[in-house]
Amino acid sequence: MEILMVINPVSGNQDKAFLVRKLRHFLEPKDTLELYKTNGQNDKEQIANLLQKNNFDRILVAGGDGSIKMLAECLQNPETPATPIAILPAGSANGLASDLNLPQTPETFLKVALGNKTRTIDAININNELGLHISDFGLNAELIKEFTNSSIRGKLGYALNSIPTLIQNEGPYPFTIKTKEKKFTRQAIMIALANSKKFGTGAIVNPDGKIDDGIFELLIFKKLDVLEILKTLNEEAEMSKDFVEIIPLKEVKISTPKPVSFQIDGEYCEDLTNVSAKIVPKILEVYVP
């Protein structure tokens, strides 16, 4: 088996050398392993080049959701050979891994990565970028923007950074939502486009979410309920129905008069007034337990 291992050296603030050592331990003498460390600058071009020059059977990605999204976009290039990917959860939140029920210890997720069972998942095309997990307009994106600028990583960093943003937040924002069937407005602290069921923290925010069902859910969070927000830091917490309105869709346009923070798969994008989203069914093959 020919393997490309893509490593984000900065994700989740953890060293990945032990993962490479463990992986080598599982490989057979005939297997080959090529390592690529991301630089955050021109990774898509470099990886596309590697994929076109080699004949990899699978790509193992040690990073967070941002790294997986980058690879999914790289694989959209028609000249890049379709290659299944295996997630080695090594980000700060690992939302996709949590949604795909990947096991959490290196020994167990490496076994899945070298196994044979795959699932082909959907993505959401959002303003011409791919979102694989959960993207949102409003409060959570603001939290991520603050977190990106902070030096404390992990869930604690996220929680500590949440406090000033929660206090200073300007929401609820007036959003206009246009679907194929209707146009309506909502005051909301946050609107999420969810391709999956759980936040990276493990909290179930979208109980009907399924990552390969050809639809995504629009989650409209109506009010700033600190208790409900803090629940999202807990694994297996479920949101109350008064707090969130859920609409299954294949495409949507959302607009708001003043720019509001937007994030895709845990990466802050920018403050935007317009977002267009459309499901892209069955776009990425990933290894699952």
Ligand SMILES: Nc1ncnc2c1ncn2[C@@H]1O[C@H](COP(=O)(O)OP(=O)(O)OP(=O)(O)O)[C@@H](O)[C@H]1O
């Ligand atoms: N060598 C590098 N130096 C700085 N930034 C990098 C480097 N390699 C990748 N990046 C950046 O890392 C981000 C992707 O991070 P990733 O999502 O993998 O981890 P994370 O943010 O820790 O995890 P999570 O998304 O689960 O919270 C991208 O913005 C990418 O540009």
